[in-house]
Amino acid sequence: MVTAKVWVLKKHFEGFPKTSDFDLKKIELPNLKDGGKWKLLLESVFLSVDPYMRPYSQRDMKEGDIMIGTQVARIVESNNPAFTVGAFVVARSGWRTHFISDGKDLQLIPSSWPESLPKSLALGTVGMPGLTAYFGLLEVCKMKLGETVLVNAAAGAVGSVVGQLAKIGGCKVVGCAGSDYKVAYLKKIGFDEAFNYKTVASLDEALRKASPDGYDCFFDNVGGEFASIAINHMKKYGRIAVCGAISQYNDSVPQKGPYVHVPMIFKELQMEGFIVTRWNNRWEEGLKALLKWVVEGKVKWHEQVTEGFENMPMAFIGMLKGENLGKAIVKV
Secondary structure, eight states: OEEEEEEOOOSSOOOOOGGGGEEEEEEEEOOOGGOOOEEEEEEEEEEEOOOTTTHHHHHHHOOSOOOOOOEEEEEEEOOOOTOTTTOOOEEEESBBSSSOOOTTTTTEEOTSOOTTTOOGGGTTTSSHHHHHHIIIIIIIOOOOOOOEEESTTTTTTHHHHHHHHHTTTTTTEEEEEHHHHHHHHHHHHHHHHHEEETTSSSSHHHHHHHHHOEEEEEEESSSSHHHHHHGGGEEEEEEEEEETTTTTTOOOOOOOOOOOOOHHEEEEEOOOOOOOOGGGHHHHHHHHHHHHHHHHHHHHHHHOEEEEEGGHHHHHHHHHHHOOBEEEEEEE
């Protein structure tokens, strides 16, 4: 009998999440022999904390549910010939140390995965955030050689990949982040221009200075005031990929305008929201490309690793506050 530790949503978030909104519980898992064939027992090794968990918890969860989320897990026991003991998988089983699966929703980490790369990258640069950058940039922004790409929250798990993929595609890249340390990191990984949006005197002027001719593509992870100002700097026929709105997820009172209709009309812009699961049938393509670029050193990565399953809420809250550089990961 295995005892799993799980984090449950004790209370729906009101404004910014608090540690008191979570509850750590223990669950006794049934013996695999009692569950019939094709069952697996898995142990979480790395868990992901991501911005989407904040709005999705409000939309999809009830108080008392186990927090949603993804992990890299090791197979501890197997009655399923498709999965061998010791293999690693990506699972969407929430904030748990151990869980039982029938294998249907598990994604095996390929045997070709280089030993030199941490398997936690399957939750970041070579995982869902990397794929979000890949499909958002190629399919929604439809970036072209020689264009100028703007990305905010650029030092985060998605934004840092967006900028590097745009550089691979032959674009000029402008990024913004919330600290001088993050701005220095963006320049280190190849961004042409980067600035700290918290310290510039005028966001409008900073965007104009970074690219006086404007922007062909805008990959928006933030929404709110930033997006309202940035849209005025788009070139004619520009494309905007709306990936996230982290500036608004924790608002108790909805933000009001300004409104985008005038620049949308006169510049004939395309603005499209997207969720990466739209391209589920092409994930293998995206993961293969991302892994190749990482191995070749064309896409660099950084992880903010928090040790200990008991620190999941703290890591989640820190990520929402922008404390992470790159992908926020919890190591069990």
